[in-house]
């Protein structure tokens with residue numbers, strides 16, 4: 223790994239000891255690096271027990287890798303996301319929250335949709351409203367109800383309180399029903415993971431005290447993304463005991479407003495509540511001169527470039543169509559690869575130095591087709607999500623596994639019964655005569671599984687799948703997915719002193735063992751949200767037409783939502799270390815077959831002279 227000399231400003235931050243600090247730092251200023259170096263330093267001191275919170279598993283893994291694994295780090299530092307930190311507490315304290323068994327996570331959107339539909343069905347008033355709606359309106363109805371439920375949780379409100387200020391006040395009556403159904407399945411959703419631990423800390427001082435004694439320092443990265451629940455959790459966790467809190471963030475990179483995040487939690491609440499001292503870090507170590515100048519123009523900033531020696535490149539291309547835009551990207555990639563090296567780019571110019579970013583995943587269609595037809599390797603960067611299986615047999619396996627570890631999980635049991643077209647998945651005879659007779663073997667193998675023998679059971683399943691009558695491609699995918707499950711299990715066992723099958727399932731749901739970098743080879747295609755916090759030597763930002771980026775909904779709403787789109791463009795620009803190519807099509811093909819003329823993104827107007 224490249225040896226890095228910290229700047230005096232960075233060193234000052236690394237050297238900070240006790241107290242509350244807010245580090246306001248711009249993109250590429252080395253926030254994550256500084257935070258990591260400080261954690262490393264403090265962990266050496268006798269009282270150096272540190273809780274380090276990040277927003278993504280990738281960021282947590284990166285910090286863990288940079289910290290290394292010496293004994294002091296292992297003993298004194300917990301690095302994780304809000305969800306993984308809270309999950310680790312829930313696994314020990316669920317009884318105090320009224321659960322007799324550890325609740326399981328229903329992580330999938332499809333699960334939540336199914337739950338809300340059950341809730342609607344169980345109340346005649348809602349059922350009749352719902353039945354009168356056409357399919358599109360039904361989707362809207364369930365979406366709005368789920369949004370309401372999430373908002374209650376994230377904004378730390380009661381359903382009644384939210385209803386008072388909401389047009390959709392009837393949804394308050396679905397909240398309790400939704401929660402009851404979750405509980406009857408011995409399950410929780412993502413928002414509950416944090417909400418329950420917040421409740422635990424606020425209602426149970428002795429438990430809060432216990433955790434407060436475990437840490438003397440708290441460090442949190444990307445604090446512009448905090449929402450109310452996360453901030454309140456943090457406050458209740460620290461109580462009057464933990465005063466040494468460092469928050470690091472960049473208000474210009476606030477892009478999760480739609481999830482209730484706001485940079486005011488770090489800039490106003492934290493500063494007031496903890497009397498935090500503010501320090502700014504306005505340097506950029508990541509990007510070339512051209513990229514920094516473009517980012518400064520975009521955001522009207524004056525970030526200093528520490529890489530002024532590297533000129534880099536910033537180019538905007540106006541494409542006549544989406545196909546022309548994809549061809550532009552492909553040709554530039556070919557030219558770069560032909561060069562093999564360039565004084566501005568570190569190492570050989572290869573596929574893995576290139577990323578193609580877009581506001582949403584729909585802009586990649588044409589470039590994906592071109593890369594595919596040219597045999598150029600590429601992958602879609604995965605977000606924070608847990609593991610999802612694509613092969614049919616692994617879907618069956620996953621459902622059996624869920625029901626095995628949580629027999630109260632009627633939601634997935636029903637889904638499995640529907641999939642296999644049986645009345646009762648516990649009836650082996652019925653399974654044997656179902657669409658998938660192999661399901662009875664999968665069940666038998668899983669019935670005998672425990673944490674001690676699960677790897678042997680996976681071997682049995684592997685043999686079963688090898689002998690199954692499947693098409694070659696489907697068989698390959700099934701076995702690859704089973705191997706991936708096995709690798710994640712090995713990873714989980716390494717990370718946990720007291721492993722359990724239920725604990726492993728939660729780790730899968732939270733994506734804690736999903737080491738996706740192994741599967742990432744070739745050119746990276748990613749939405750800007752997923753690329754946050756990461757970098758690439760060469761970036762193509764495509765689809766920069768008004769209505770796509772900024773998104774048309776944000777244009778309609780204006781205000782803070784539009785500002786967040788601009789912040790998102792800034793995040794996209796600053797992912798580029800050396801070369802940044804920005805493009806947009808002058809027309810787009812609409813799904814109904816018409817072409818629609820497009821204009822350049824309003825955010826690119828200051829660059830009029832650079833358009834080619």
Ligand SMILES: Nc1ncnc2c1ncn2[C@@H]1O[C@H](COP(=O)(O)OP(=O)(O)OP(=O)(O)O)[C@@H](O)[C@H]1O
Pocket residue numbers: 226227228229232247248249250251252253254255256472475507508754755756757796
């Ligand atoms: N003092 C330094 N000297 C050289 N390179 C540095 C220095 N500090 C940080 N870097 C490099 O700059 C890049 C950005 O660092 P880092 O990812 O920590 O920044 P960040 O502020 O968290 O970025 P962002 O918020 O944009 O995701 C990394 O490649 C890092 O290795």
